[in-house]
Amino acid sequence: xxxxxxxxxxxxxxxxxxxxxxxxxxxxxxxxxxxxxxxxxxxxxxxxxxxxxxxxxxxxxxxxxxxxxxxxxxxxxxxxxxxxxxxxxxxxxxxxxxxxxxxxxxxxxxxxxxxxxxxxxxxxxxxxxxxxxxxxxxxxxxxxxxxxxxxxxxxxxx
Numbered sequence: 001x002x003x004x005x006x007x008x009x010x011x012x013x014x015x016x017x018x019x020x021x022x023x024x025x026x027x028x029x030x031x032x033x034x035x036x037x038x039x040x041x042x043x044x045x046x047x048x049x050x051x052x053x054x055x056x057x058x059x060x061x062x063x064x065x066x067x068x069x070x071x072x073x074x075x076x077x078x079x080x081x082x083x084x085x086x087x088x089x090x091x092x093x094x095x096x097x098x099x100x101x102x103x104x105x106x107x108x109x110x111x112x113x114x115x116x117x118x119x120x121x122x123x124x125x126x127x128x129x130x131x132x133x134x135x136x137x138x139x140x141x142x143x144x145x146x147x148x149x150x151x152x153x154x155x156x157x158x
Contacts (some may be wrong), residue, residue, distance in 0.1 A: 003156035004034045004038065004155065005156075008158070019066050021133050027064065030068060041122075044078065045120050045121065049125075051066075051067040053087040053089065054087075065124050068124055081114065084141075086112075086113045093108055106132055110136055119147045121141060121145070127156070129150075
């Protein structure tokens with residue numbers, strides 16, 4: 001797991017603006033900062049944004065992980081596999097749950113929908129708190145045959 005930043009000032013103001021208030025310019029800036037932070041990381045064969053469920057996507061209007069992953073893939077010259085992973089279960093917002101409830105909430109939430117599968121991918125997301133969502137997505141990818149799954153997030157909560 002690689003986090004570009006700790007979830008602290010000023011990101012604790014910028015990330016919610018991006019995620020919940022459609023500030024896509026903030027997202028573009030965050031993606032540029034992530035590209036700089038991850039430039040020295042071992043390169044995966046593809047970037048895979050952590051998908052939203054279609055109901056949450058309709059609600060929000062855009063997928064924040066995908067909007068980070070697009071410019072990140074372009075800047076780092078990596079393939080983007082936006083349709084490789086799908087969230088098939090609408091789950092309550094993780095922010096309202098404790099660690100154990102987060103893990104239970106995500107059982108069976110993700111399926112791998114594409115192929116052929118790269119051997120090494122990096123999951124892209126905006127914020128990591130307990131890691132339950134990233135873990136559930138990584139397990140779905142591993143069960144489908146991906147040998148190595150890294151997580152690249154913009155910020156990690158303390």
